[in-house]
Amino acid sequence: MQIGRIIAAALGGAALFAGAAQAHHSFAVFFSSDHEVVTLTGPVKEFHFTNPHGIIEIIVPGKGKADQDWKAETNSPSIMVRRGWSKDVIKPGEVVTLQGWQARDGTNYIRLRNASRADGTPIGTAPAAQ
Amino acid sequence: MKRLVLILALVAAPALALAAAPMKDGHPDLSGFWDLDMKVARDPALMKRIGPNTAVLDDTGPTEFPRNEYGGLKLKPAARNAADKWDPKDDLSVAKVCSPPSIVYAMQGPFPIRIDQGKDIVVIRLQYYDMIRIVFMDGRSHLPPAAPHTKVGDSIGHWEGDTLVVDTDHLEPATITNNGLSHSENVHVIERFRLSPDGRTLLSTQEFEDPQVLDNRGARFIAWKKQDGQFIEPYDCDPSFALNYGK
Numbered sequence: 352m353q354i355g356r357i358i359a360a361a362l363g364g365a366a367l368f369a370g371a372a373q374a375h376h377s378f379a380v381f382f383s384s385d386h387e388v389v390t391l392t393g394p395v396k397e398f399h400f401t402n403p404h405g406i407i408e409i410i411v412p413g414k415g416k417a418d419q420d421w422k423a424e425t426n427s428p429s430i431m432v433r434r435g436w437s438k439d440v441i442k443p444g445e446v447v448t449l450q451g452w453q454a455r456d457g458t459n460y461i462r463l464r465n466a467s468r469a470d471g472t473p474i475g476t477a478p479a480a481q
Numbered sequence: 482m483k484r485l486v487l488i489l490a491l492v493a494a495p496a497l498a499l500a501a502a503p504m505k506d507g508h509p510d511l512s513g514f515w516d517l518d519m520k521v522a523r524d525p526a527l528m529k530r531i532g533p534n535t536a537v538l539d540d541t542g543p544t545e546f547p548r549n550e551y552g553g554l555k556l557k558p559a560a561r562n563a564a565d566k567w568d569p570k571d572d573l574s575v576a577k578v579c580s581p582p583s584i585v586y587a588m589q590g591p592f593p594i595r596i597d598q599g600k601d602i603v604v605i606r607l608q609y610y611d612m613i614r615i616v617f618m619d620g621r622s623h624l625p626p627a628a629p630h631t632k633v634g635d636s637i638g639h640w641e642g643d644t645l646v647v648d649t650d651h652l653e654p655a656t657i658t659n660n661g662l663s664h665s666e667n668v669h670v671i672e673r674f675r676l677s678p679d680g681r682t683l684l685s686t687q688e689f690e691d692p693q694v695l696d697n698r699g700a701r702f703i704a705w706k707k708q709d710g711q712f713i714e715p716y717d718c719d720p721s722f723a724l725n726y727g728k
């Protein structure tokens with residue numbers, strides 16, 4: 352299991368959050384705004400690329416413990432298509448690494464910041480959330 | 482003589498600059514594909530038109546206010562009470578997740594717009610939720626009070642010099658700041674649109690007043706950059722997304 356936690360530049364109590372382009376529901380309300388970024392690696396279980404947000408579901412190997420299902424919510428696909436994304440850009444079974452901000456409620460759910468393939472190649476032409 | 486030359490230069494400069502912007506039917510042509518750009522400085526000419534007792538919100542684009550922060554808007558007690566009780570997960574149900582906001586929130590979202598400008602109507606198409614606005618420029622009045630309210634409302638427009646002024650009412654209640662504060666069906670919105678001298682930046686302000694909800698007025702500065710060869714993508718909202726939030 353690889354769930355690395357990287358503390359990125361912290362806003363510290365700043366009143367506004369502008370790290371991720373939201374679509375219809377408030378990023379600041381649903382996701383941790385202290386910029387704690389979660390890194391997940393595992394095979395893709397499902398990929399849905401529909402608005403208001405795409406969903407990448409992956410299985411993070413437990414390495415001796417139970418595997419964990421995680422979901423990553425993308426920016427609006429209507430924005431992502433201009434960044435090299437499509438409904439076929441990720442295939443089920445493919446191993447990917449996802450980084451993003453975890454849901455405030457502590458569930459296995461992140462807002463995607465960026466994604467890469469097993470060889471480190473970025474998916475898409477620009478960071479997913481900016 | 483030098484002073485005369487300087488005065489002539491100052492007078493001529495704006496006209497020369499405006500000449501670079503496209504024109505149509507005697508007005509600046511706002512037509513084109515425009516992508517939101519938060520780096521554009523507020524346009525002084527538009528900002529000085531904003532009325533008194535107005536809070537200018539700093540939440541254009543992906544920037545958002547957290548709970549209980551409204552950027553200087555003064556909420557009526559009932560509006561504050563409703564915002565305090567707001568449960569964001571209620572918006573993430575299959576029934577609601579694909580319900581669009583009104584233009585009050587949608588226009589500042591991080592999504593492109595496309596404008597097609599005619600003499601009697603201006604069409605503003607938003608990628609966000611596939612919204613389509615029609616601004617009537619033929620001198621008509623607003624719809625009668627009993628007419629239905631919608632998320633795009635009833636928009637009538639006119640030109641004031643190089644600025645398109647759009648007046649919108651008949652809006653259906655919807656969020657203002659995406660954090661529990663909603664406007665009523667009586668909100669009134671004034672938008673002003675003008676081009677930068679080179680015609681590549683669309684500058685605008687959005688002012689709104691809703692005495693049923695707010696003790697003051699609100700405004701935003703919104704700007705877009707022109708992008709050639711781009712098209713509005715379909716939004717086609719899929720309500721099954723809400724199942725990821727358990728509803």
